[in-house]
Amino acid sequence: MEHRVKNISLADEGKRRIDWAEAHMPVLVALRKKYEKTKPLAGIRVAGCLHVTKETGVLVRTLKAAGAELTWCGCNPLSTQDDVAASLARHEGIGVFASRGVSTKEYYDDIHSAMKLNPHVTIDDGADLTVEMHKALEQGKIKGPIYGGTEETTTGVVRLRAMQNGGKLLYPVIAVNDAETKHDFDNVYGTGQSALDGIIRATNVLLSGKSVVVAGYGHVGKGIARRAAGLGANVIVTEVDPIAALKAKLDGYSVTTMNEAAAVGDVFVTTTGCKDVIMGDDIAKMKDGAILANAGHFNVEISIPELEKQSSSTSDINQHTKQYSLKNGRRVYLIGEGRLVNLAAAEGHPSEVMDMSFANQFLAVLKLAASKGTMKPRVYDIDKAQDREIAMAKLQSMGVQIDVLTPEQKAYLEGFAEGT
Numbered sequence: 001m002e003h004r005v006k007n008i009s010l011a012d013e014g015k016r017r018i019d020w021a022e023a024h025m026p027v028l029v030a031l032r033k034k035y036e037k038t039k040p041l042a043g044i045r046v047a048g049c050l051h052v053t054k055e056t057g058v059l060v061r062t063l064k065a066a067g068a069e070l071t072w073c074g075c076n077p078l079s080t081q082d083d084v085a086a087s088l089a090r091h092e093g094i095g096v097f098a099s100r101g102v103s104t105k106e107y108y109d110d111i112h113s114a115m116k117l118n119p120h121v122t123i124d125d126g127a128d129l130t131v132e133m134h135k136a137l138e139q140g141k142i143k144g145p146i147y148g149g150t151e152e153t154t155t156g157v158v159r160l161r162a163m164q165n166g167g168k169l170l171y172p173v174i175a176v177n178d179a180e181t182k183h184d185f186d187n188v189y190g191t192g193q194s195a196l197d198g199i200i201r202a203t204n205v206l207l208s209g210k211s212v213v214v215a216g217y218g219h220v221g222k223g224i225a226r227r228a229a230g231l232g233a234n235v236i237v238t239e240v241d242p243i244a245a246l247k248a249k250l251d252g253y254s255v256t257t258m259n260e261a262a263a264v265g266d267v268f269v270t271t272t273g274c275k276d277v278i279m280g281d282d283i284a285k286m287k288d289g290a291i292l293a294n295a296g297h298f299n300v301e302i303s304i305p306e307l308e309k310q311s312s313s314t315s316d317i318n319q320h321t322k323q324y325s326l327k328n329g330r331r332v333y334l335i336g337e338g339r340l341v342n343l344a345a346a347e348g349h350p351s352e353v354m355d356m357s358f359a360n361q362f363l364a365v366l367k368l369a370a371s372k373g374t375m376k377p378r379v380y381d382i383d384k385a386q387d388r389e390i391a392m393a394k395l396q397s398m399g400v401q402i403d404v405l406t407p408e409q410k411a412y413l414e415g416f417a418e419g420t
């Protein structure tokens with residue numbers, strides 16, 4: 001199968017790391033065992049555009065075991081793990097078009113290469129593949145039939161809902177991000193831990209005693225704030241939503257505007273999915289040594305043009321960290337070019353949470369394949385029953401038992417409907 005990876009000789013290293021992830025993803029592996037004999041994805045072409053990490057390697061193995069024909073590309077220029085890409089090309093024999101550090105042109109070339117499969121199903125993270133598929137469908141460059149797609153992250157779902165509202169969505173997409181067993185775990189615990197891992201790997205600063213400014217108190221922001229506080233940091237939250245801001249305040253954090261926080265923060269992490277969160281006025285107020293990182297999907301939260309405008313020179317401290325020497329004499333440090341810090345400077349989410357996210361992805365692909373194009377073009381939620389099934393399987397894999405409603409309890413709860 002055709003591929004474009006950076007270094008195919010890393011394939012065995014990648015395979016060992018995928019094996020490691022697999023040992024921590026029991027729910028997805030159980031699904032593989034359930035479906036590998038019946039092969040419900042036989043004859044189904046799947047194009048994936050999702051961070052090429054060791055956990056994604058386990059998803060690829062699972063889709064392949066269920067019979068799918070696959071191509072894969074990265075969904076962010078800095079998130080591909082080159083050993084995993086090499087392993088997927090050599091050991092799984094799929095078409096992989098991904099490498100770390102691609103230019104914008106190479107990034108889109110990779111997406112277009114993956115699309116050549118003429119997929120029945122797309123798997124996306126951030127909606128770049130879905131948008132390119134839509135352009136190709138409109139221009140008649142893709143033949144179809146396309147049964148539908150899945151979307152992994154909050155920003156992708158926001159984009160897809162905007163397409164739906166504008167009457168532009170041409171095929172159904174299942175919002176995997178909106179499953180409770182995805183966003184309440186992956187976004188909160190996964191990004192919470194791995195974003196701090198990225199900051200620590202890139203700088204090795206002591207977070208204890210530092211003021212950590214978290215922009216956005218949604219799922220990702222909440223997870224990062226809690227972990228930073230757990231490491232002894234003084235957490236300051238900035239928000240635009242009064243309810244989220246109130247939650248942050250009552251959770252015990254300081255809440256203020258970014259411009260106020262700019263003067264006191266030691267470490268800044270943006271998690272909003274919005275743009276222009278840290279701008280020139282904020283950068284001008286920052287202390288010497290301030291560290292900037294982003295955990296939101298796109299690199300638009302910290303203004304890099306403003307950083308450049310205010311700097312007299314830049315230098316690389318290490319592979320992940322760039323020093324900006326500001327004209328005001330202070331230095332600020334940007335991690336991972338303002339891209340997802342947990343993937344740019346660390347390994348992404350721990351396997352244990354991706355186990356649930358990717359179990360949802362796999363079941364969503366099965367649903368689209370079985371639909372054979374009969375689902376209407378709109379954004380679909382994950383079935384509640386699927387969410388509960390995945391949570392139960394995860395609990396069982398952890399040896400955790402829970403109580404079950406007795407028939408009397410069930411009748412009691414349902415009886416309220418009759419006013420009893």
Ligand SMILES: NC(=O)c1ccc[n+]([C@@H]2O[C@H](COP(=O)([O-])OP(=O)(O)OC[C@H]3O[C@@H](n4cnc5c(N)ncnc54)[C@H](O)[C@@H]3O)[C@@H](O)[C@H]2O)c1
Pocket residue numbers: 153154155156183186187191215216217218219220221238239240241244271272273274275276277295296297298340341342343349
């Ligand atoms: N790094 C990762 O691996 C990873 C994982 C999951 C999600 N994400 C991405 O992280 C981002 C956030 O996801 P989420 O699930 O937490 O979303 P969310 O909607 O739960 O939370 C976003 C929060 O940011 C706030 N916000 C929006 N604009 C703001 C601004 N200008 N200033 C301050 N606050 C603002 C919103 O009010 C909201 O509370 C998205 O881009 C998502 O795709 C990244």
